[in-house]
Amino acid sequence: MRTVYSIFIAVVLFGAACLLTYAMREQKTSVQAGLDIELFDVIVEEEPTALARFRFLVPDIAGGAVSFTVAFDYMVAMCEGVALPLVQAKEQKVDEIVISFSAEVVPFGQAVPEVTQYFQPFSIDDDQCEWEEF
Numbered sequence: 322m323r324t325v326y327s328i329f330i331a332v333v334l335f336g337a338a339c340l341l342t343y344a345m346r347e348q349k350t351s352v353q354a355g356l357d358i359e360l361f362d363v364i365v366e367e368e369p370t371a372l373a374r375f376r377f378l379v380p381d382i383a384g385g386a387v388s389f390t391v392a393f394d395y396m397v398a399m400c401e402g403v404a405l406p407l408v409q410a411k412e413q414k415v416d417e418i419v420i421s422f423s424a425e426v427v428p429f430g431q432a433v434p435e436v437t438q439y440f441q442p443f444s445i446d447d448d449q450c451e452w453e454e455f
Contacts, residue, residue, distance in 0.1 A: 356379055356392075356395055358395065359379075360376070360378075362374075362429065363375055364376070371414055372417045373404065373415045373418050375420050375421070377399060377421065379422040380425070382424050384437060392422055393441065396420040400418055400420050400443045416445065417444055419441070419443070420442075421440045421441075422438065423437070423439075
């Protein structure tokens with residue numbers, strides 16, 4: 322009986338993650354805050370920790386035209402203003418949010434040296450995004 326219950330819980334959690342991912346992808350949010358920023362992908366991972374990856378298209382960073390230091394402030398704003406509210410609205414428990422900026426749409430997990438990409442993890446603490454060191 323315990324095995325059946327464990328399988329049921331795993332299926333429910335997987336289903337919830339799929340629904341959250343689908344709902345978030347449907348919220349193609351464009352934000353204008355000095356940089357042209359558009360949410361183009363959300364990936365939710367359950368294992369080994371609950372993690373939500375929010376991938377943004379930011380053409381302005383191409384060729385390093387915008388430094389990571391400057392982009393970091395926008396990444397914090399995207400975590401607190403876009404990612405965290407979406408996660409909270411879907412009542413999804415995540416321990417970490419990773420914000421990524423890419424000058425072009427790049428398939429997840431692929432390194433494309435000619436495309437500028439910035440990544441920043443954040444932990445969630447008291448409904449705020451807290452900077453995490455890689």
